[in-house]
Amino acid sequence: MRSSATPEPDGPSGTFGFRCIGCGALSHAPELDFRCSQCGNLLEITDPAWRSGKLCAADLKSVWHQRRSSNSPLDLSGVWRFRELLPAPQSERHVITLREGNTPLYELPGSSRSTGVPRLFAKHQGMNPTGSFKDAGMTVASTFAKQAGYSWVACASTGNTSASMAAYTARGGLRSLVLVPEGKISWSKLSQALDYGALTCQLRTDFDGCLRLLQELVRRAPVYQLNSINPFRLEGQKTLAFELLEQLYWHPPDHIIVPGGNLGNSSAIGKALLEMREIGLIPRLPKLSVIQAEGANALVRTLREASGKQLISVDAETRATAIRIGNPASWQKAVNVIQATGGACEQVSEVEIARAKAEIGAEGIGCEPASAVTLAGLRKLLQQSFVKPDETVILVLTGNLLKDPDFTMEFHRGDLFRGTVHEPQSAALNPFRHPPMVLDATLDAVLKTLDQAEKAHPINSNV
Numbered sequence: 165m166r167s168s169a170t171p172e173p174d175g176p177s178g179t180f181g182f183r184c185i186g187c188g189a190l191s192h193a194p195e196l197d198f199r200c201s202q203c204g205n206l207l208e209i210t211d212p213a214w215r216s217g218k219l220c221a222a223d224l225k226s227v228w229h230q231r232r233s234s235n236s237p238l239d240l241s242g243v244w245r246f247r248e249l250l251p252a253p254q255s256e257r258h259v260i261t262l263r264e265g266n267t268p269l270y271e272l273p274g275s276s277r278s279t280g281v282p283r284l285f286a287k288h289q290g291m292n293p294t295g296s297f298k299d300a301g302m303t304v305a306s307t308f309a310k311q312a313g314y315s316w317v318a319c320a321s322t323g324n325t326s327a328s329m330a331a332y333t334a335r336g337g338l339r340s341l342v343l344v345p346e347g348k349i350s351w352s353k354l355s356q357a358l359d360y361g362a363l364t365c366q367l368r369t370d371f372d373g374c375l376r377l378l379q380e381l382v383r384r385a386p387v388y389q390l391n392s393i394n395p396f397r398l399e400g401q402k403t404l405a406f407e408l409l410e411q412l413y414w415h416p417p418d419h420i421i422v423p424g425g426n427l428g429n430s431s432a433i434g435k436a437l438l439e440m441r442e443i444g445l446i447p448r449l450p451k452l453s454v455i456q457a458e459g460a461n462a463l464v465r466t467l468r469e470a471s472g473k474q475l476i477s478v479d480a481e482t483r484a485t486a487i488r489i490g491n492p493a494s495w496q497k498a499v500n501v502i503q504a505t506g507g508a509c510e511q512v513s514e515v516e517i518a519r520a521k522a523e524i525g526a527e528g529i530g531c532e533p534a535s536a537v538t539l540a541g542l543r544k545l546l547q548q549s550f551v552k553p554d555e556t557v558i559l560v561l562t563g564n565l566l567k568d569p570d571f572t573m574e575f576h577r578g579d580l581f582r583g584t585v586h587e588p589q590s591a592a593l594n595p596f597r598h599p600p601m602v603l604d605a606t607l608d609a610v611l612k613t614l615d616q617a618e619k620a621h622p623i624n625s626n627v
């Protein structure tokens with residue numbers, strides 16, 4: 165779309181290129197490992213149209229809004245609806261979409277009360293077709309994989325990327341190879357990849373080992389990699405921020421808080437915010453903060469101990485398996501956007517994650533453990549007065565509650581931390597547990613249980 169009176173919303177610019185985030189070198193045909201051929205750093209997609217003043221913010225807002233009443237497949241996608249700020253495929257026919265995006269922005273009344281932040285909202289990316297935020301990136305990257313003529317695509321994953329990749333490539337008629345750490349991802353995610361028909365390999369290593377192997381594989385075999393090193397993924401994931409700002413009538417919130425694993429998502433959201441400000445869609449930047457699990461805190465340490473200048477890798481361990489990552493690929497992109505937006509980076513404990521997940525569940529929406537770091541992180545940022553109670557705060561919930569039922573069951577049964585170093589602190593979680601009960605099938609037994617529950621939790625209790 166150009167700044168003329170009549171927008172041309174469907175006109176693909178086709179002008180995008182790849183810029184190295186390290187040395188700034190520009191290219192139009194990236195290497196298969198999506199790294200700069202000169203300095204080896206990661207690439208990002210750039211389009212002169214996004215920077216040249218050719219896009220008019222008011223026209224964009226209006227055409228994006230109009231598309232919400234359209235039934236065309238591209239307009240029904242909460243990603244492609246924002247296509248003026250995405251790389252344009254050669255033809256709309258190439259686009260692989262499952263109507264991703266369009267995710268709700270929920271109020272969180274219980275968490276608002278418990279944190280003292282009245283304007284607290286959750287952008288729930290777990291409401292995507294395969295249950296995580298990965299779908300927003302996968303529709304774009306799988307589309308470009310197909311356009312490039314690949315028959316095989318692959319990813320290393322802690323579970324959600326593989327589920328999403330398997331679904332999108334199945335829809336697009338591509339074959340997919342999944343590399344996951346054996347025994348360290350949830351069965352629900354693995355079962356998705358199996359059902360969508362991926363060739364699934366459980367490797368005897370961790371996520372970082374899977375990703376290393378994938379990088380070697382793409383140099384040896386004609387396989388297109390769909391990890392978030394692939395910059396098309398991040399372009400799709402930018403749309404979370406476009407959609408969020410549209411839901412807020414283009415009034416920027418004060419804070420956006422997001423979990424950090426391989427750090428693609430925070431990088432994508434930050435890129436979107438910077439582009440929106442440049443185009444004039446928003447007048448100022450929200451602060452983008454990244455939260456990690458204490459046991460997988462590479463970015464926290466990189467910023468604290470190396471001022472964000474070199475990565476400090478860690479041996480990752482956390483029950484929030486989605487972010488069990490010690491050597492995050494997009495760390496430098498994440499450092500850049502945290503610094504550009506004035507955000508923070510914090511870590512939270514296993515017990516804090518479990519409590520936050522239960523609180524988000526009690527809101528009637530739920531999320532997976534990795535997503536709950538956002539609420540736990542907010543508490544820390546409030547204690548540090550980095551977030552003020554009168555500010556508007558958005559938590560990005562990245563995955564659906566049903567993604568990790570083992571965690572949820574163990575939590576409510578009281579087994580989650582049994583025999584671990586976290587057991588002593590976990591007593592504080594008891595008020596949040598709702599264990600299932602096995603009863604005789606009699607009216608008496610049920611009435612007695614109802615009565616006990618009423619006494620334990622009177623109607624106005626906050627827990």
Ligand code: F0G
Binds near residue numbers: 296322326423428429
């Ligand atoms: N939340 C969930 C539910 C995730 O699945 C992930 C990453 C993250 C947060 C962290 O996002 O990596 O962009 O910083 N999951 C990847 C996967 C690594 O393979 O599914 P990130």
